[in-house]
Amino acid sequence: xxxxxxxxxxxxxxxxxxxxxxxxxxxxxxxxxxxxxxxxxxxxxxxxxxxxxxxxxxxxxxxxxxxxxxxxxxxxxxxxxxxxxxxxxxxxxxxxxxxxxxxxxxxxxxxxxxxxxxxxxxxxxxxxxx
Numbered sequence: 001x002x003x004x005x006x007x008x009x010x011x012x013x014x015x016x017x018x019x020x021x022x023x024x025x026x027x028x029x030x031x032x033x034x035x036x037x038x039x040x041x042x043x044x045x046x047x048x049x050x051x052x053x054x055x056x057x058x059x060x061x062x063x064x065x066x067x068x069x070x071x072x073x074x075x076x077x078x079x080x081x082x083x084x085x086x087x088x089x090x091x092x093x094x095x096x097x098x099x100x101x102x103x104x105x106x107x108x109x110x111x112x113x114x115x116x117x118x119x120x121x122x123x124x125x126x127x128x129x130x
Contacts, residue, residue, distance in 0.1 A: 002058040006103040010053055012096060016104075017049045020091045030083060033075050055107065066111075067118040078119060081112045 021041060024030050038044045047064065054062040070076045088108055092101035 004057045005107065006056065006100060008056060008096070008100055008104070010049075010057070010059075012100075013052045013056065014045075014049045016091055016095050017045050017052065019095055020088055021045050021048075023087055023091060027083075027087065030080060030087070033073075033080065036075060037073055055111070056104070067115055070115055071119055076119065078116050081116050085109055085112050 021034075021044070024034050025041075047062070050059075050062040051064065051066065053059045085105075085108060089101075089105050092105050092108075095101075096104065
């Protein structure tokens with residue numbers, strides 16, 4: 001069994017996810033983007049909590065593909081990721097001990113960079129320099 005990336009409980013993950021999406025729903029820029037796709041917020045939050053439990057705790061409870069989901073959404077733009085990450089960081093700092101928040105933030109930023117690179121070919125994205 002692979003050890004967790006850092007010390008956190010499934011309940012803490014669920015709390016961060018729920019708090020983050022409560023903030024997303026209120027955000028003037030990101031709220032409408034998510035609202036266009038999320039019909040069932042509790043189900044979405046559970047899915048994203050499974051994603052994070054997989055990424056952090058290695059539970060193998062998530063089987064989606066975030067890059068495909070964001071690319072297929074059609075209204076996700078690269079500039080949104082910095083806003084998303086800033087909001088996520090603020091939730092992490094409020095909800096978790098400082099060291100845990102910093103570790104999760106580093107992971108989220110790494111994943112965010114991967115998503116941004118993966119979306120570069122999407123409409124409205126900067127051109128790939130390859």
